[in-house]
Amino acid sequence: MSTIETARKSTNAIPVNIDKAIESYDVESDVILNEHFKTIASHLWQQIENYGADINEYGGIVSKHLQRTSSIGAEFIKTLGFSERAAQNFYEANLLQDLGKTHPNYNPEIWQTPHRPTTAEREEKRAHTRLGVELVSQALIKSPETLKTHPHIHVIQSLQRHHHERIDGTGYEGFAGDDLGVIIKVICIIDAYDGDMIHRPHQPAERTPEEALQRLKNGPKYQGAFDEAILEQFIDFTLS
Ligand SMILES: [Fe+2]
Numbered sequence: 001m002s003t004i005e006t007a008r009k010s011t012n013a014i015p016v017n018i019d020k021a022i023e024s025y026d027v028e029s030d031v032i033l034n035e036h037f038k039t040i041a042s043h044l045w046q047q048i049e050n051y052g053a054d055i056n057e058y059g060g061i062v063s064k065h066l067q068r069t070s071s072i073g074a075e076f077i078k079t080l081g082f083s084e085r086a087a088q089n090f091y092e093a094n095l096l097q098d099l100g101k102t103h104p105n106y107n108p109e110i111w112q113t114p115h116r117p118t119t120a121e122r123e124e125k126r127a128h129t130r131l132g133v134e135l136v137s138q139a140l141i142k143s144p145e146t147l148k149t150h151p152h153i154h155v156i157q158s159l160q161r162h163h164h165e166r167i168d169g170t171g172y173e174g175f176a177g178d179d180l181g182v183i184i185k186v187i188c189i190i191d192a193y194d195g196d197m198i199h200r201p202h203q204p205a206e207r208t209p210e211e212a213l214q215r216l217k218n219g220p221k222y223q224g225a226f227d228e229a230i231l232e233q234f235i236d237f238t239l240s
């Protein structure tokens, strides 16, 4: 079985809507997480930070993207009515969102190609959502059931798998509309927003926040992609 097929099999049970799950625990004080997951999470984080250090500092670019999307998302979801602890849970879980980019089968140079990505390169990039889920499952192999079934693990794996969805169903996994839940709709917007401001070799210049927001709202690439009401709120939140 190929790595991608294995990843596909292991991701079937992950919820797409995590709006309730993210309110159901407190990552800071949770006994199971503190006892069994803290160390695993910090190893996985180090794996992201150090990835590609000898090639192109790719891990540094990814880890900063994850810190930014975590902070922005945590602040933003509070304005949508989520609690302080949901915001903290979001912050921690989203730090592992792009973990799949550090999978041994993943090419660290794929996001830095001097040209626009080809169809084959785009397909390879897409695999990181499922490979991230697989890396977390692998890291938990010897963990107790109470951790494997903990809502924080569902939240992490759902953010990993679904942060490239589009509400019209054209995203990586093809889930659409309200199946996504608010948290997933939010991370899809913020991930695209931050990703579009990362300078890539094939782009002439960095984008400003205003340019990135304009692109999310009116750019041809994103027509029908996002929940319009949430996008409007995110634009107001960012510009205020
Ligand atoms: Fe991603």
Ligand SMILES: [Fe+2]
Binding pocket: 065, 097, 098, 163, 191, 195
């Ligand atoms: Fe991302």
